[in-house]
């Protein structure tokens with residue numbers, strides 16, 4: 001039973017991860033982020049001026065983030081999203097969301113390996 005619980009904990013850890021993008025000196029850091037389907041990204045504005053994280057295709061939008069404010073978005077579908085700051089259009093970034101199936105197979109292989 002302990003083994004099973006450990007396994008479940010490991011799987012849930014693998015299943016959804018959280019990532020951070022800092023907005024600092026008018027730059028999204030990291031400018032390109034690669035995640036898996038189901039992962040969550042949190043943008044935090046470290047600058048003194050307001051920024052946004054707004055998808056170019058408008059599917060998601062942080063709205064105005066003032067200094068120190070954060071906004072999170074969970075990416076449920078794979079794909080590539082280019083985004084920008086509506087106040088400073090030269091500020092751009094990309095989130096690449098990879099499909100979950102490949103990662104699950106890889107993770108299962110690793111997990112099974114632990115118990116062999």
Ligand SMILES: [Cu+2]
Nearest residue numbers: 051085087088
């Ligand atoms: Cu901005």
